[in-house]
Amino acid sequence: MSLSTDVSLTNSGPGKPGATQEESQSPAQPSPRNNRRSRQRRERLFQWLFLVPAVIYMALFFGYPVVKNVVMSFQDYTTATFFTGEAPWVGLANYATVLSSSLFSTSLINTALFTIGSIVGQFVVGLALAIFFQRKFPLNGILRSLLLLPWLLPLIVSSAVWRWILDKDSGALNRFLGQLHIVDTGIPWLTSTSLALIAVVGVNIWIGIPFNLTILYGGLQEIPDELYEAGSLDGATGWKAFRHITWPMLRPVVSVVLVLGVVYTLKVLDIILGLTNGGPANSTQTIATQSYALSFQEFKFGEGAALGNVLVIISLVFAVLYLRASRRSVDE
Amino acid sequence: MKSAIRTRRPLALAVAALVGLPLAISGCGTNASASSSEDVKEISVMDYYNNEPDKSFIGDALTACGTKAGVTIKRETVPGKSLISKVLQQSSSKTLPDVLMLDNPDLQQIAATGALAPLSDFNISTADFAPGVLSAGTYKDKVYGLAPTVNTIALFYNKDILAKAGVTPPTTWDELKATATKLTSGEQYGLAFNANPTYEGTWQFLPVMWSNGGDEKNIDTPETAQALQLWTDLVKDGSVSSSALNWTQADVKDQFMAGKAAMMVNGPWQIPALDKNTALHYGVVKIPVRDASQTEIAPLGGEVWTVPQTGNKARQAKAAEIVACMNSDENQMSMAKARNTIPSKTSLAAKFASENPKLATFTDLIKTARARTGELGEGWPAQATKIYTAIQTALTGKASPADALKQAQGQ
Numbered sequence: 001m002s003l004s005t006d007v008s009l010t011n012s013g014p015g016k017p018g019a020t021q022e023e024s025q026s027p028a029q030p031s032p033r034n035n036r037r038s039r040q041r042r043e044r045l046f047q048w049l050f051l052v053p054a055v056i057y058m059a060l061f062f063g064y065p066v067v068k069n070v071v072m073s074f075q076d077y078t079t080a081t082f083f084t085g086e087a088p089w090v091g092l093a094n095y096a097t098v099l100s101s102s103l104f105s106t107s108l109i110n111t112a113l114f115t116i117g118s119i120v121g122q123f124v125v126g127l128a129l130a131i132f133f134q135r136k137f138p139l140n141g142i143l144r145s146l147l148l149l150p151w152l153l154p155l156i157v158s159s160a161v162w163r164w165i166l167d168k169d170s171g172a173l174n175r176f177l178g179q180l181h182i183v184d185t186g187i188p189w190l191t192s193t194s195l196a197l198i199a200v201v202g203v204n205i206w207i208g209i210p211f212n213l214t215i216l217y218g219g220l221q222e223i224p225d226e227l228y229e230a231g232s233l234d235g236a237t238g239w240k241a242f243r244h245i246t247w248p249m250l251r252p253v254v255s256v257v258l259v260l261g262v263v264y265t266l267k268v269l270d271i272i273l274g275l276t277n278g279g280p281a282n283s284t285q286t287i288a289t290q291s292y293a294l295s296f297q298e299f300k301f302g303e304g305a306a307l308g309n310v311l312v313i314i315s316l317v318f319a320v321l322y323l324r325a326s327r328r329s330v331d332e
Numbered sequence: 333m334k335s336a337i338r339t340r341r342p343l344a345l346a347v348a349a350l351v352g353l354p355l356a357i358s359g360c361g362t363n364a365s366a367s368s369s370e371d372v373k374e375i376s377v378m379d380y381y382n383n384e385p386d387k388s389f390i391g392d393a394l395t396a397c398g399t400k401a402g403v404t405i406k407r408e409t410v411p412g413k414s415l416i417s418k419v420l421q422q423s424s425s426k427t428l429p430d431v432l433m434l435d436n437p438d439l440q441q442i443a444a445t446g447a448l449a450p451l452s453d454f455n456i457s458t459a460d461f462a463p464g465v466l467s468a469g470t471y472k473d474k475v476y477g478l479a480p481t482v483n484t485i486a487l488f489y490n491k492d493i494l495a496k497a498g499v500t501p502p503t504t505w506d507e508l509k510a511t512a513t514k515l516t517s518g519e520q521y522g523l524a525f526n527a528n529p530t531y532e533g534t535w536q537f538l539p540v541m542w543s544n545g546g547d548e549k550n551i552d553t554p555e556t557a558q559a560l561q562l563w564t565d566l567v568k569d570g571s572v573s574s575s576a577l578n579w580t581q582a583d584v585k586d587q588f589m590a591g592k593a594a595m596m597v598n599g600p601w602q603i604p605a606l607d608k609n610t611a612l613h614y615g616v617v618k619i620p621v622r623d624a625s626q627t628e629i630a631p632l633g634g635e636v637w638t639v640p641q642t643g644n645k646a647r648q649a650k651a652a653e654i655v656a657c658m659n660s661d662e663n664q665m666s667m668a669k670a671r672n673t674i675p676s677k678t679s680l681a682a683k684f685a686s687e688n689p690k691l692a693t694f695t696d697l698i699k700t701a702r703a704r705t706g707e708l709g710e711g712w713p714a715q716a717t718k719i720y721t722a723i724q725t726a727l728t729g730k731a732s733p734a735d736a737l738k739q740a741q742g743q
Contacts, residue, residue, distance in 0.1 A: 080445040083423040191577040279529035280577040281724040
């Protein structure tokens with residue numbers, strides 16, 4: 001947008017030095033007005049040419065998969081389709097099957113609980129740590145970079161490690177609790193229908209803390225010290241300083257962190273697959289894992305795509321919120 | 333004006349390039365298969381034996397078969413989990429290999445797409461193969477794939493632990509429950525199996541379900557409910573850890589090796605790992621049946637070799653030679669021995685069992701083993717999902733075995 005306004009501004013001007021020269025050199029040519037229009041057209045053309053690589057990239061790597069996924073969700077897309085290319089149109093049948101399945105409400109509730117639980121946990125712990133690291137103390141930098149580790153580990157590795165930690169019989173967590181005599185029998189973290197979702201949320205919080213910590217810490221650094229100094233003169237210290245200075249100043253960053261966090265969390269797949277595979281008895285089944293199972297385990301690609309689109313629409317709501325939030329923060 | 337023409341040229345170029353690009357890409361695809369018949373020098377092969385020692389065993393057998401057929405083998409190994417997605421990609425871009433290995437429950441799924449050639453087109457003999465092996469390789473009355481060696485699951489038991497407790501390996505469900513309870517103490521469970529929410533959980537349940545007369549077409553039957561009741565009882569009375577809900581077969585083996593399970597349900601592919609621990613003395617028996625009069629029906633595992641429809645008759649003929657050679661008697665015997673699997677020809681069973689006593693139980697089971705896709709074909713994945721869902725529902729106590737099966741079947 002900004003590019004086109006820039007160019008049109010220069011074009012509407014009385015003419016650049018180079019342009020006037022060219023005009024004077026060709027007196028027999030049509031009127032200068034005509035000439036200017038052709039130059040305008042040329043410039044416009046170049047604008048489009050500069051856009052071409054980006055447009056091609058977007059169309060190929062974003063547009064095509066999205067369109068393909070939408071089309072697929074209206075087709076009876078099976079393994080045979082890959083070989084024959086035939087995918088009969090079935091209208092809304094895939095959506096009807098998926099939405100009326102008894103598993104859909106379970107997955108939807110689990111997705112909501114998983115997302116809310118993860119976001120609240122990540123944000124609260126991340127913010128607390130960010131505020132903590134605001135203080136100056138030895139090893140601050142090293143500790144902060146160590147906290148980034150969960151973010152750097154491949155998700156499959158972390159879920160394998162956590163699967164071992166949370167094991168009922170020989171897991172490290174139950175051993176630890178047993179040593180402290182807090183529990184006497186192993187807690188079935190990943191194999192009890194009431195605990196599995198909590199355990200999975202816990203692991204996802206652990207993975208999400210670095211992201212929240214980093215962004216919120218950055219936001220805190222932006223708040224000028226003078227505000228706190230002035231505040232302390234007026235008696236605003238501790239909780240009051242946080243309530244009346246930190247929180248209002250941090251609001252734009254907070255909204256970005258939360259909305260991005262929601263969009264990332266909604267589509268979490270590998271952690272759940274690695275930890276429980278959706279079990280026990282579907283108690284950690286989310287829309288993302290269910291869509292994966294439909295497409296790649298049962299080969300019902302149409303239904304998998306339909307469920308995937310439901311997830312896309314949910315994410316889209318939050319993406320729009322994010323765009324509005326970020327526009328507001330730019331305005332501010 | 334001059335300048336306007338000058339600018340138009342790059343545009344024309346860009347348009348030409350854009351239009352040309354897809355043409356060039358699609359051109360690459362067609363050229364390869366068009367080069368035709370007479371002299372086939374190289375055969376491409378894809379399989380999922382990407383880990384040693386299987387990688388070399390299979391690779392050596394392929395190379396030998398290639399030499400015999402007068403071609404060189406260009407082999408690609410991919411991880412087991414990505415094989416099917418790779419095959420689907422290749423079938424849509426028409427770049428399937430000349431010889432393709434598939435896990436047997438996937439064969440009908442792929443054969444149904446039309447991507448495979450029936451082996452009868454190449455006069456490959458299917459005589460002597462165990463009925464289960466043939467039904468796994470058959471789609472709509474035509475054989476599309478043959479497995480040189482196959483496997484199944486049985487009951488492994490720790491000889492030392494059983495001897496110390498003064499019990500013998502169980503043969504019926506009642507004995508299994510009693511023995512497992514007796515062998516459970518402290519950190520040691522009587523039995524370990526895997527009941528996770530994947531096809532592996534279904535696979536481990538099939539022996540008790542099938543042997544008791546259960547059937548995958550309809551799982552809402554008293555026979556299947558009895559089988560699921562057994563699994564539920566074993567977990568409920570604590571002789572199997574509830575971690576079984578999340579274990580893989582490899583986890584089950586680890587529990588057994590660590591002495592944390594006195595018995596386990598597992599397959600012969602674990603034997604090399606078990607043999608590494610020389611202090612571990614184990615035996616293998618059939619998985620118990622409810623009534624001593626029942627015969628055990630085990631599920632058939634193993635990989636089949638197929639000839640994809642590549643559209644090049646000469647190459648397909650050579651590929652068929654390779655598939656036939658991989659399934660020859662000598663190769664079946666040597667591969668079975670090396671890989672701890674069972675030859676799929678029944679005529680080889682007696683000789684093999686006497687030469688490899690460790691695998692005798694498994695060899696015996698293969699004669700009556702059943703293929704997972706034998707009845708339902710492409711419908712198997714959906715039904716297998718229902719089975720493991722029911723197992724998980726019953727084992728977590730969310731519903732009684734009968735109700736769990738009813739719910740799952742109705743889904």
